[in-house]
Amino acid sequence: MSPLRLALRVLRVDRRTRTSTILTAVGVAVATGLVLLLISLPYATQSRAERTSWQLPDVAHDGAALLFAHSEDFIEGTTIRRIDVASTVDTATITLPAGVPRFPAPGEVIVSPALFERMHELPATQLADRFPARVAGTLTDDALAYPGQLVALVGHTPNTMPDSVTSTAGFRSAGDAAPDSMLQLLAGVGVVVLLVPSLVLVASSSRLTAARRERRLAALRLAGATPGQVTAMVAAETGIAAVVGALLGLALSPALRGLATFVPWGGGTWLATDFHLPPGVTIFLVLAIPALVLIAAVVGLRRVVSNPIGAASAHPPKPLRAWRLLALPVTGALFFLAVTSDNPSLETVLLGLLLVVGSAIVVGPWVTYAVGRIFVRFWRRPSGLLAGRRLLDDPRGAYRASAGVVLAVFVGSMALTVMPSLEGMSGHDGTDRDGVLSVSTTAAKAGPVAAQANARLAAAGQQARATIVGGAPADVRVVAPTAGSDVETVRTALAVSGEPVFSPDVYLAGQQSELDDIRRVTVIGLVAAAVLAGCSAAISTAGSVLDRRRTFGALMAGGTPVRVLSRALRAEAGLPALAATVGAGAVGVAVGLGLFMLVQDAHEDAAAVLTPWLLAPVVLGLGVAVLAASVCTPALNRVRAEPLTDQ
Amino acid sequence: MLAGRGLVKRYGTQHALAGVDIDIQPGEVVAIVGPSGSGKTSLLHVLGGILRADAGEIFLAGTRIDQFSEKRRSELRRTEFGFVFQQGMLVAELTAEENVALPMLLAGAPRKQATATARDWLGRLGLGGRAGSRPGELSGGQAQRVAIARALTHRPKVIFADEPTGALDTRTGKETMDALLVAAADAGSSVLIVTHDRELADSLPRTVVIRDGRIADRVAV
Numbered sequence: 001m002s003p004l005r006l007a008l009r010v011l012r013v014d015r016r017t018r019t020s021t022i023l024t025a026v027g028v029a030v031a032t033g034l035v036l037l038l039i040s041l042p043y044a045t046q047s048r049a050e051r052t053s054w055q056l057p058d059v060a061h062d063g064a065a066l067l068f069a070h071s072e073d074f075i076e077g078t079t080i081r082r083i084d085v086a087s088t089v090d091t092a093t094i095t096l097p098a099g100v101p102r103f104p105a106p107g108e109v110i111v112s113p114a115l116f117e118r119m120h121e122l123p124a125t126q127l128a129d130r131f132p133a134r135v136a137g138t139l140t141d142d143a144l145a146y147p148g149q150l151v152a153l154v155g156h157t158p159n160t161m162p163d164s165v166t167s168t169a170g171f172r173s174a175g176d177a178a179p180d181s182m183l184q185l186l187a188g189v190g191v192v193v194l195l196v197p198s199l200v201l202v203a204s205s206s207r208l209t210a211a212r213r214e215r216r217l218a219a220l221r222l223a224g225a226t227p228g229q230v231t232a233m234v235a236a237e238t239g240i241a242a243v244v245g246a247l248l249g250l251a252l253s254p255a256l257r258g259l260a261t262f263v264p265w266g267g268g269t270w271l272a273t274d275f276h277l278p279p280g281v282t283i284f285l286v287l288a289i290p291a292l293v294l295i296a297a298v299v300g301l302r303r304v305v306s307n308p309i310g311a312a313s314a315h316p317p318k319p320l321r322a323w324r325l326l327a328l329p330v331t332g333a334l335f336f337l338a339v340t341s342d343n344p345s346l347e348t349v350l351l352g353l354l355l356v357v358g359s360a361i362v363v364g365p366w367v368t369y370a371v372g373r374i375f376v377r378f379w380r381r382p383s384g385l386l387a388g389r390r391l392l393d394d395p396r397g398a399y400r401a402s403a404g405v406v407l408a409v410f411v412g413s414m415a416l417t418v419m420p421s422l423e424g425m426s427g428h429d430g431t432d433r434d435g436v437l438s439v440s441t442t443a444a445k446a447g448p449v450a451a452q453a454n455a456r457l458a459a460a461g462q463q464a465r466a467t468i469v470g471g472a473p474a475d476v477r478v479v480a481p482t483a484g485s486d487v488e489t490v491r492t493a494l495a496v497s498g499e500p501v502f503s504p505d506v507y508l509a510g511q512q513s514e515l516d517d518i519r520r521v522t523v524i525g526l527v528a529a530a531v532l533a534g535c536s537a538a539i540s541t542a543g544s545v546l547d548r549r550r551t552f553g554a555l556m557a558g559g560t561p562v563r564v565l566s567r568a569l570r571a572e573a574g575l576p577a578l579a580a581t582v583g584a585g586a587v588g589v590a591v592g593l594g595l596f597m598l599v600q601d602a603h604e605d606a607a608a609v610l611t612p613w614l615l616a617p618v619v620l621g622l623g624v625a626v627l628a629a630s631v632c633t634p635a636l637n638r639v640r641a642e643p644l645t646d647q
Numbered sequence: 648m649l650a651g652r653g654l655v656k657r658y659g660t661q662h663a664l665a666g667v668d669i670d671i672q673p674g675e676v677v678a679i680v681g682p683s684g685s686g687k688t689s690l691l692h693v694l695g696g697i698l699r700a701d702a703g704e705i706f707l708a709g710t711r712i713d714q715f716s717e718k719r720r721s722e723l724r725r726t727e728f729g730f731v732f733q734q735g736m737l738v739a740e741l742t743a744e745e746n747v748a749l750p751m752l753l754a755g756a757p758r759k760q761a762t763a764t765a766r767d768w769l770g771r772l773g774l775g776g777r778a779g780s781r782p783g784e785l786s787g788g789q790a791q792r793v794a795i796a797r798a799l800t801h802r803p804k805v806i807f808a809d810e811p812t813g814a815l816d817t818r819t820g821k822e823t824m825d826a827l828l829v830a831a832a833d834a835g836s837s838v839l840i841v842t843h844d845r846e847l848a849d850s851l852p853r854t855v856v857i858r859d860g861r862i863a864d865r866v867a868v
């Protein structure tokens with residue numbers, strides 16, 4: 001019988017193998033879908049950067065054909081990207097960016113559809129008056145970062161251009177675009193944070209039948225099957241789940257990308273076409289993920305292949321050595337060396353971070369083993385005894401069950417250390433007062449700017465008036481107070497100069513928007529990681545009950561109530577999770593403080609802010625672990641229905 | 648001590664028990680023999696309260712127990728009955744001593760008391776030196792004696808043994824059976840043993856033959 005036919009036969013007759021295969025396929029599908037999404041993030045940011053490349057000056061190419069100025073304006077807390085241009089040559093010779101219908105003539109403005117809508121919704125004195133009266137067209141999505149972006153392309157003569165002008169050969173081309181480095185960094189972290197629980201989910205699912213499969217394969221080896229035949233059988237069994245899962249993940253991918261387009265970043269959502277992957281990358285990933293699962297399954301077989309009798313019989317566990325504990329201080333020291341070096345590079349810091357995360361694979365099982373020893377020594381209740389012995393017996397397997405939770409808690413603690421500290425730094429250290437808008441200009445222009453602004457304010461019926469402040473000829477400012485409700489009218493009046501209108505609140509709004517972006521993506525990533533980790537922990541718990549179903553069946557037959565066993569098993573899963581999550585939380589805070597030191601280098605007065613919220617990932621992680629452990633009750637009820645049968 | 652009257656147990660359309668009457672006296676040792684599928688294990692499980700009979704009555708020391716709720720039947724199994732199964736069904740990660748102590752611990756006994764009782768019973772069954780060994784480190788006979796110790800710690804009124812020597816060779820099986828009978832006598836327990844081994848059955852004071860779900864023969868030695 002061929003390995004594939006044997007695998008299909010086992011699937012047909014064995015309900016538990018079927019369940020395990022389905023769960024493995026689901027795990028592989030989730031992993032594939034997430035990896036395809038996360039790997040597409042750099043491509044998405046690249047697409048966005050390419051579309052908006054023209055909104056920045058082309059400083060790489062010398063020339064004088066195009067005079068270019070760009071600034072940020074605000075309307076009701078939303079950023080307007082304003083681009084002022086003037087041509088010194090025939091405009092027909094200037095290559096227009098995609099999505100820009102024509103070069104605006106002096107006195108014309110081309111706006112994005114969202115800005116056009118706002119200009120018609122609000123009184124002209126609050127927005128439209130900031131731009132020339134003639135709207136010569138609208139930009140299409142090809143010229144915008146996201147569909148709702150507010151952009152104005154204002155045409156000038158060379159003489160009416162704002163002061164901050166750059167002479168260039170033309171618009172910046174899409175090829176010069178650079179993707180968002182922060183989102184790339186988060187995508188990289190996301191791949192690790194979400195891929196690990198996904199793979200743990202796959203491993204937990206396949207462990208559901210591991211003991212049973214080991215016995216079956218050992219029997220086949222004892223009956224004369226060669227190692228190659230046994231390996232082929234496992235490859236066929238796992239391959240069915242892995243290939244089906246990868247294809248499911250591929251099918252799931254558009255839906256995940258569709259959801260991702262709704263997540264705002266950098267001020268707006270995404271175009272559906274942003275999240276694309278080159279076909280070669282897609283094919284590589286869809287082949288690589290099941291291949292990795294297959295390799296893991298075959299490597300896990302080495303005990304059966306090398307010694308079938310050993311696999312079929314019990315074997316005392318080997319104690320883990322304490323040297324494993326050194327991995328954390330060693331990698332921690334390397335990480336802190338990386339962040340405290342004179343010129344820390346992103347690559348070095350990321351490598352250090354990766355090493356700290358990787359050290360968990362070495363340290364985690366030893367900590368699990370040590371916790372097991374403590375339980376075995378000091379247990380007072382059967383749950384402590386069962387937990388301790390199980391941890392001592394298979395510390396790697398026990399740690400694997402909580403690895404996803406550990407990673408989620410680590411990253412959550414790290415994020416909650418860094419983010420409040422960054423928020424503590426946010427603010428404005430200039431001399432501007434709240435409620436005052438200002439425009440920087442030259443001494444020569446200040447008078448006309450103030451006069452024009454006041455004329456507009458008067459026409460709009462405003463009490464506020466613009467005044468000139470400052471001494472040096474090149475550093476003169478026209479300022480106007482606002483009373484809150486008139487802020488957009490005052491801003492529009494000052495915008496007459498074409499220079500950016502500054503106020504502390506919009507500066508803070510920009511900072512807040514960036515922090516909101518990071519917080520939103522972090523929360524989404526952590527929730528997804530927690531759900532995946534919870535699922536894998538639940539499957540591990542169910543697997544541990546089913547592995548011992550005959551024993552538990554015997555205990556129930558002997559009169560032990562399900563609730564007593566259930567309580568013991570919940571504690572068995574929860575107690576090690578408590579130790580693991582507390583440890584992961586502490587390391588996460590330490591690494592978060594290390595990352596914050598990078599920021600402190602640039603802002604010496606910045607201080608880390610540690611809030612009680614740091615306990616949240618630990619509590620959440622523990623909650624997920626305890627919730628996942630509660631599946632032992634239905635699993636035990638299932639065993640109770642057939643207490644003394646193997647299946 | 649334990650009596651079954653008109654016991655019926657069906658699985659779908661199949662009658663595992665088709666009206667069985669049986670009496671077990673205090674301290675009595677009874678073998679139940681019969682071909683595969685004759686209803687031996689079903690009878691053991693019904694009398695032991697693991698399965699509920701579809702018809703019939705069960706009495707323990709004069710009290711009707713077949714109508715007890717699952718909760719009360721569990722309590723009965725925990726306090727009045729002891730069970731020994733073919734494979735021992737020990738927790739692989741626990742030592743012999745911990746395996747024996749586990750039911751007492753789950754019932755709320757303190758660690759010190761449970762482990763002391765476990766050590767005592769392991770000593771009586773000749774396993775004093777293997778208290779710290781795990782099931783995988785014990786021979787089949789030793790593991791089965793650990794299971795016997797686990798079944799006897801609370802001095803049950805009746806011990807139900809389902810093929811207790813089925814996985815052992817003849818000599819080890821006999822040694823294990825001797826250990827069970829001595830320990831049961833020490834605890835004052837009745838013993839009901841399901842076995843395929845006719846020689847073993849013949850060596851016991853009383854044998855009940857069951858065929859097609861009915862008592863076919865009663866042999867008193």
